[in-house]
Amino acid sequence: MSVDRAVRIVALLLPLLAFLSPLVYGFGEYGWDVHSFVVPRYKAPKIGVDLRFRSLSVSDSEFMLIFQVNNTGEVDLRILSFDGVVYASSGEEIGELSLVHEVDLLKASSGDLVLDLKSREMALAGLVSKLISGGRVSLSVKGIARVEVLGAVAEVPVSKSFEVDVGKSVNVL
Amino acid sequence: MRIRWFLTLGYRLNLVGLLAGFLLSYVALSDRAWWVLVGGSLEQPAFLAQLSPFRVTLTALGEPVIIPIILYLVLGTRLSILVVAGMMITGSLTAAKSWSKHLFSLDGFWTPLGFLIFLFIGSEFLKLKLGLSIPLAGRSLVDYALQYGEEKILIHIPVAAEITWDYWVALAAGLLSLAAKLLHPTRQRA
Numbered sequence: 001m002s003v004d005r006a007v008r009i010v011a012l013l014l015p016l017l018a019f020l021s022p023l024v025y026g027f028g029e030y031g032w033d034v035h036s037f038v039v040p041r042y043k044a045p046k047i048g049v050d051l052r053f054r055s056l057s058v059s060d061s062e063f064m065l066i067f068q069v070n071n072t073g074e075v076d077l078r079i080l081s082f083d084g085v086v087y088a089s090s091g092e093e094i095g096e097l098s099l100v101h102e103v104d105l106l107k108a109s110s111g112d113l114v115l116d117l118k119s120r121e122m123a124l125a126g127l128v129s130k131l132i133s134g135g136r137v138s139l140s141v142k143g144i145a146r147v148e149v150l151g152a153v154a155e156v157p158v159s160k161s162f163e164v165d166v167g168k169s170v171n172v173l
Numbered sequence: 174m175r176i177r178w179f180l181t182l183g184y185r186l187n188l189v190g191l192l193a194g195f196l197l198s199y200v201a202l203s204d205r206a207w208w209v210l211v212g213g214s215l216e217q218p219a220f221l222a223q224l225s226p227f228r229v230t231l232t233a234l235g236e237p238v239i240i241p242i243i244l245y246l247v248l249g250t251r252l253s254i255l256v257v258a259g260m261m262i263t264g265s266l267t268a269a270k271s272w273s274k275h276l277f278s279l280d281g282f283w284t285p286l287g288f289l290i291f292l293f294i295g296s297e298f299l300k301l302k303l304g305l306s307i308p309l310a311g312r313s314l315v316d317y318a319l320q321y322g323e324e325k326i327l328i329h330i331p332v333a334a335e336i337t338w339d340y341w342v343a344l345a346a347g348l349l350s351l352a353a354k355l356l357h358p359t360r361q362r363a
Contacts, residue, residue, distance in 0.1 A: 151213025
């Protein structure tokens with residue numbers, strides 16, 4: 001074989017060998033199991049929020065629903081907005097909710113989610129009279145929260161039922 | 174002919190090949206990404222992709238995504254290009270030998286072009302399969318709907334993509350490889 005031909009063959013084979021050798025070695029390292037060699041490995045951090053009703057604040061002109069939000073996940077969150085509706089247990093719409101200020105939630109921390117309740121006069125009068133007469137009222141909130149996670153914004157549907165106890169959770173300001 | 178004679182020092186040393194070989198070695202040994210995609214905030218991105226044929230880094234929500242075959246693929250590409258660069262340097266130093274022309278491979282030229290084609294096909298695949306419009310360069314807002322139980326969560330992610338300077342250096346090395354092969358003496362001189 002001439003030197004010319006030998007060099008040509010070596011020049012063709014050497015880069016190919018250099019490319020394939022790590023692949024073959026790696027495949028062997030994974031026990032020649034295609035699945036474990038090819039499938040991505042990823043452990044997604046937990047993202048979670050626990051929402052608990054705290055109080056209904058009543059002042060001359062406005063009603064505020066206050067929830068305690070606990071970040072139960074492993075990444076920092078920021079609640080940018082909340083748009084929702086409060087319903088009575090009968091299904092009657094009591095009013096619309098909007099977030100008063102953004103809530104920063106570092107991982108494993110908690111904060112207050114303060115929601116401004118824009119209520120209809122009649123519905124609100126009904127709620128107040130129920131609270132006065134019965135002491136407890138069951139309500140539910142449904143809405144969309146805009147939550148920022150590492151710069152990405154997610155629109156998350158929120159649904160929460162809770163009970164307002166006039167003796168414990170109503171603050172008249 | 175005069176240019177070829179000049180750039181090969183009288184058909185004894187391929188200067189362009191030597192330069193291409195060393196530049197290719199630098200490119201293959203570099204850990205810097207050729208293409209970067211950042212989703213979310215720049216300081217702490219929701220996802221990050223830093224890609225080159227020699228290094229692939231993927232993170233989502235701060236956690237790494239590891240694909241074992243990719244680790245060995247990029248190692249293989251790195252070794253292969255280093256071999257190509259070594260052969261090119263050897264071929265340039267032995268320009269007077271007739272067999273030296275076989276040591277000039279165009280892998281260094283095809284790699285950056287193939288990388289760009291791979292990016293284009295990858296972005297089209299994401300658009301078709303997941304409905305994600307990822308730009309090859311520039312900024313955009315990617316919307317994605319995630320089914321969570323019976324609810325649907327809408328996610329809006331600002332993304333920024335960039336072809337880095339290192340890609341252009343690699344392309345320059347590839348073009349020099351092509352020039353070196355074209356300039357290499359073809360006459361029998363052994």
